[in-house]
Amino acid sequence: MSFSKDYQQARDNFRTANAAAGRRTGSADLVDGLTIDWTWAGPERTPQGNVIVFTSALHGVEGFGGSAVQLDLLTRSLDVPTLIVHVLNPWGMANYRRFNENNVDLNRNFLAPGVEYSTNDPTYAALDGLLNPESPPGGVELFWPNVAWVVARHGYQALKNAVVGGQHQNPKGIFFGGHRLERGPELLLAMLDEQLDDCARVVHVDLHSGLGAFGGRTVLLDGEADPARLSRARAAFGVEVKGWDPSNLQAYEIRGGLLEELGRRAAIKARPTRYDGFTCEFGTLSNLAVLARVRAENRLHHWGTLAPGSIDHWAKMGMREAFAPLDASWEASVLAHGPALYTAAKAMLVS
Numbered sequence: 001m002s003f004s005k006d007y008q009q010a011r012d013n014f015r016t017a018n019a020a021a022g023r024r025t026g027s028a029d030l031v032d033g034l035t036i037d038w039t040w041a042g043p044e045r046t047p048q049g050n051v052i053v054f055t056s057a058l059h060g061v062e063g064f065g066g067s068a069v070q071l072d073l074l075t076r077s078l079d080v081p082t083l084i085v086h087v088l089n090p091w092g093m094a095n096y097r098r099f100n101e102n103n104v105d106l107n108r109n110f111l112a113p114g115v116e117y118s119t120n121d122p123t124y125a126a127l128d129g130l131l132n133p134e135s136p137p138g139g140v141e142l143f144w145p146n147v148a149w150v151v152a153r154h155g156y157q158a159l160k161n162a163v164v165g166g167q168h169q170n171p172k173g174i175f176f177g178g179h180r181l182e183r184g185p186e187l188l189l190a191m192l193d194e195q196l197d198d199c200a201r202v203v204h205v206d207l208h209s210g211l212g213a214f215g216g217r218t219v220l221l222d223g224e225a226d227p228a229r230l231s232r233a234r235a236a237f238g239v240e241v242k243g244w245d246p247s248n249l250q251a252y253e254i255r256g257g258l259l260e261e262l263g264r265r266a267a268i269k270a271r272p273t274r275y276d277g278f279t280c281e282f283g284t285l286s287n288l289a290v291l292a293r294v295r296a297e298n299r300l301h302h303w304g305t306l307a308p309g310s311i312d313h314w315a316k317m318g319m320r321e322a323f324a325p326l327d328a329s330w331e332a333s334v335l336a337h338g339p340a341l342y343t344a345a346k347a348m349l350v351s
């Protein structure tokens, strides 16, 4: 079974599958005995060869679908050397959080060396009280009318960029990018630098959930909007591939994203790697429904009274439903996307 009931079972399944196949594996230790695990699957890698990378759970609770796709890929015969990195934010997955143990959104945490971990966005500052009330969730409130007012005043796109683009202003707020590179990201970058050092080409698919139509997939190409690159990506992944264009209603600009940093590192090597990074989103609920759940759970985390490690609360279940619905048809749809993404990654590698 590819879908796991929790992080622990997902990791057990990943390790068992790799041990049975005798694959080369490794892991990085984080807090509380949690780990980021990785393995090489497919044929042996050759120096200066081409490589596919699949990563999951950068956003913790989003890892149920990503882990399932990875476990499913491990049961298939893969014909390209493939590095599978399992659950980049295990604490978030174990605790049904999108953020890590320090409330950091890891896809806002990869700032290039020398770039300051600070923002001063007046739109976020204006929205802070609405997004991050200093009280537990629940009770009567005017969240939806207030959101409607903000959308009317600033426009939906401005709201989206301010809210989900990443912020360094409120460490207890949602989409907080941190004050420094977090330990998990630091270990991840060191591992990827080492494992991918001599690759000529890398196609990387980073698996997420919570954006797009229920059960569907949205593929976003990272990096500058280069028309030639975008058309290669569309030939490989399909015409629905989107660039990170701020006018694109399904995407938004982020600061400190993992793929941007990997692209930067690939380009500055003595022998640069051609790196193409894709974010793949499995759709669940509407954007605003997802936002409401992230907001409620964040209030619970900072201002509620739930025992550490417990997920026994409606706001935690709301996160599960927003990022990994307990729904057989959703799980089947997600699993079906995996082989299609792999085939597309192979096509991109040789295009």
Ligand SMILES: [Zn+2]
Residues within 6 Å of the ligand: 059, 062, 208, 209
């Ligand atoms: Zn995500």
